[in-house]
Amino acid sequence: MRGGRFRPPERGPSCPLFERIVSQPDFEVIRQVLDGETAAFELLVLQYQQTIFRLAQRMTRNTEDAKDITQEAFVQAYRSLRSFQGQSSFSTWLYRIAVNLCLNRLKASRREDPVEVDGNFPDAREDSLATLLTSERDRALAAAIEELPPQQRATLTLRVYQGLSHREIAHVLDCAEGTAKANYFHAIRTLQRKLEAFRDTG
């Protein structure tokens, strides 16, 4: 491997690596990687792995799948780093890779048996009626998200949890801005209807 091998980073706010993560713009790090300092790529992994994992987890609702997708997204990003043109931010580019992996995974999993949905829902047996209702509502909402078409689920996740604009979402999903906006609108409307049953009681 040219340009230095990867070494485990030091940890803690006082280490030089931490300071570089905070202070260096992504473009500068990418340039260093392309100039041969390949170990600098780990700065990008440390910077974005939580974001990408959460995105994948919300898309797949499965922790193991999300872990695999996160790893694969970074490896694919590394392989094609020289094609990154800087027309969008690195995070948007990385989202695009990760979302495509999620959509492929969802497509494949729909052909298989449904998986158990991960979720930190409280055990309602020992709680009050209000907690029971909240738990039921959250389960219903999670199930309703599961049933959304993959493109709508991706749009919803990028918008609500990642805070992307409709234009950025269109770029990530490679569609028109109007399509991204319409997908989001339909997703919210669907979930709004699913929650109607809980409004009077909750």
Next chain:
Amino acid sequence: MRNCDRIRDRLLDLVEGEMPARQSREAEEHIARCPECAREVRELRDTLVRLRTLPEPALPDCLFDDITATVRRRIAHETPPRLPFYQRVAAWLRDLPGLRPVPALSAAAVLGLLLAIGLVRTPRTPQPSPTLEVIAVGESLPIAQNLDILEQFDLLEDLDLLEQLPVLRVPGNGRSLKMG
């Protein structure tokens, strides 16, 4: 009712604060008078709040250490990503303070540098490429004026080819390309 139809599809923009100020004022005035639209706004807000507060699964302690280590291990076996040579030279020249505002000059400098490399190394016996095709250009035109044609053949990406430029023969008449 006509106002409801016009506003209903844009209430999500209003709830998310993305409606332009003037339209937003009109919508707010309408909502103050319309219980149906007011209920719609409340439900949209509620839906967004429920979505944002949906519980997340608990994560294993060393999840992110595992991800970092796996990525590190996997990409250690990958070929390091590198820009093509000519892009590295162009980026280097672009970063020179004097050349930055003059992109044409930078491009000319890249060309000059690459041609110089080719000319200096011409004593080497050229290795003819079996797939090489050189188109005929006017005798009086310098290479620099034919750059747009040469670029179509990705000549700049192939340093070996550039080294051969001064001795390339034009098919048909056996002439060399004019070098300016």
